[in-house]
Amino acid sequence: MKSKLYFEYPNINHTLFDKIVDETKEIGYYNLPDVCVDDVYEKISKFADKKYIVVVGIGGSSLGTYAVYNYLKSVKKITTKLYFLESTDPVVLRSVSKKINFDDAVFLIISKSGTTVETVSIFKYLLSNKPLNKDSYIIISDNGSPLHSLALKNDITYFEIPKNVGGRFSVLSNVGLVPLAMIGVDIKKLLLGAKSVKDEFFSKGEIYNALMNKAFMYAKNSHTYDINCLFGYSESFRGFSSWYVQLWGESLGKKQLNSELHVGLTPVGLIGPTDQHSFLQLIVEGIRDKSVTFIKIKNFDFNTEIPDITIEYLEKMDYINNHNFAELINKQADSIIESLINLGDIPLDIIEIEHICEETIGELFYYYELLTSMVAKLIDVNAYDQPGVEDGKKILRGYFN
Numbered sequence: 001m002k003s004k005l006y007f008e009y010p011n012i013n014h015t016l017f018d019k020i021v022d023e024t025k026e027i028g029y030y031n032l033p034d035v036c037v038d039d040v041y042e043k044i045s046k047f048a049d050k051k052y053i054v055v056v057g058i059g060g061s062s063l064g065t066y067a068v069y070n071y072l073k074s075v076k077k078i079t080t081k082l083y084f085l086e087s088t089d090p091v092v093l094r095s096v097s098k099k100i101n102f103d104d105a106v107f108l109i110i111s112k113s114g115t116t117v118e119t120v121s122i123f124k125y126l127l128s129n130k131p132l133n134k135d136s137y138i139i140i141s142d143n144g145s146p147l148h149s150l151a152l153k154n155d156i157t158y159f160e161i162p163k164n165v166g167g168r169f170s171v172l173s174n175v176g177l178v179p180l181a182m183i184g185v186d187i188k189k190l191l192l193g194a195k196s197v198k199d200e201f202f203s204k205g206e207i208y209n210a211l212m213n214k215a216f217m218y219a220k221n222s223h224t225y226d227i228n229c230l231f232g233y234s235e236s237f238r239g240f241s242s243w244y245v246q247l248w249g250e251s252l253g254k255k256q257l258n259s260e261l262h263v264g265l266t267p268v269g270l271i272g273p274t275d276q277h278s279f280l281q282l283i284v285e286g287i288r289d290k291s292v293t294f295i296k297i298k299n300f301d302f303n304t305e306i307p308d309i310t311i312e313y314l315e316k317m318d319y320i321n322n323h324n325f326a327e328l329i330n331k332q333a334d335s336i337i338e339s340l341i342n343l344g345d346i347p348l349d350i351i352e353i354e355h356i357c358e359e360t361i362g363e364l365f366y367y368y369e370l371l372t373s374m375v376a377k378l379i380d381v382n383a384y385d386q387p388g389v390e391d392g393k394k395i396l397r398g399y400f401n
């Protein structure tokens with residue numbers, strides 16, 4: 001993974017690094033790449049012949065898993081069917097459950113708190129189709145949660161989410177590892193990718209410089225360039241994009257710890273080239289409040305060519321003939337990057353990854369988690385709580401009482 005910045009922040013204060021090192025002692029996600037996963041493989045082996053894996057969870061309990069699945073599905077032969085039930089939307093519930101053979105399915109009930117209304121309501125619906133039993137259900141939760149008690153009492157396979165790993169930082173814990181291992185993703189490689197970024201950052205390699213510059217630039221310009229666009233040049237980034245939006249938005253939009261001031265940075269997930277025909281106009285000619293990070297894939301490993309065909313009246317388009325689509329999409333990215341560099345007033349950087357594989361999505365996760373923690377420190381917010389979502393939950397309960 002290469003992280004190339006077209007800006008440099010001149011006043012980096014390196015004590016941020018010491019603060020992050022301190023935080024590694026209490027915040028669990030930092031050390032997830034070092035965790036041994038043999039236990040995961042051992043415990044899921046009894047479900048090996050199941051044809052349908054259904055992730056039941058929302059937010060941090062599903063977005064990371066979906067990001068990996070969406071990223072790898074074009075390059076990996078995934079024969080087990082994976083479905084996500086996260087929304088209370090009855091339309092989705094109906095259409096997904098129609099596709100599942102309940103007798104051949106394993107439902108992964110994933111919730112850190114164990115009391116999330118979306119997850120619990122869907123769980124109830126599933127139970128009405130398939131009663132709780134140890135061949136059809138797996139529970140992933142916090143030790144001591146109501147779901148944990150349920151698992152213990154009914155002898156349901158249970159995986160723990162470490163107490164100090166927050167929902168949106170949990171993709172590299174059992175939350176993501178268990179479902180991903182069940183569909184054949186090499187979770188050891190996923191963790192190796194994350195570990196390579198971890199090691200490079202903490203040994204102050206190249207990634208360290210990129211992340212420090214980025215964190216300071218975002219934080220110090222958080223009142224001017226307060227919108228951060230992540231422009232991934234592949235459909236394979238759609239899931240990652242949603243994961244990024246949750247991580248960045250829910251971690252950084254807060255009241256400051258030492259004041260009552262509302263602060264935050266607004267994430268926008270874009271996909272190229274589709275969004276060249278949409279949001280790009282706003283970046284180029286709209287208010288100068290956006291930074292842009294491009295993510296490119298160096299080797300797509302697909303050589304599909306644009307055939308040497310001339311279409312009557314469209315002879316001018318023959319310049320693309322005999323080039324392959326991978327080259328076209330990357331040149332499209334490059335042309336937009338060049339056009340933005342030419343403008344000179346849009347903070348811009350590029351992340352380039354080698355291939356679509358487990359390692360590179362592991363790298364991306366860890367890179368963005370680190371960046372989030374660093375920016376949070378600099379803008380003086382707690383990245384790991386989300387008090388702003390609580391009132392709505394209370395009001396909802398009130399509606400039903």
Ligand code: PA5
Nearest residue numbers: 059060061111112113116167168
């Ligand atoms: O990041 C977070 O903490 C949240 O987005 C949670 O992941 C989300 O609310 C789901 O919570 P739970 O895992 O407790 O069901």
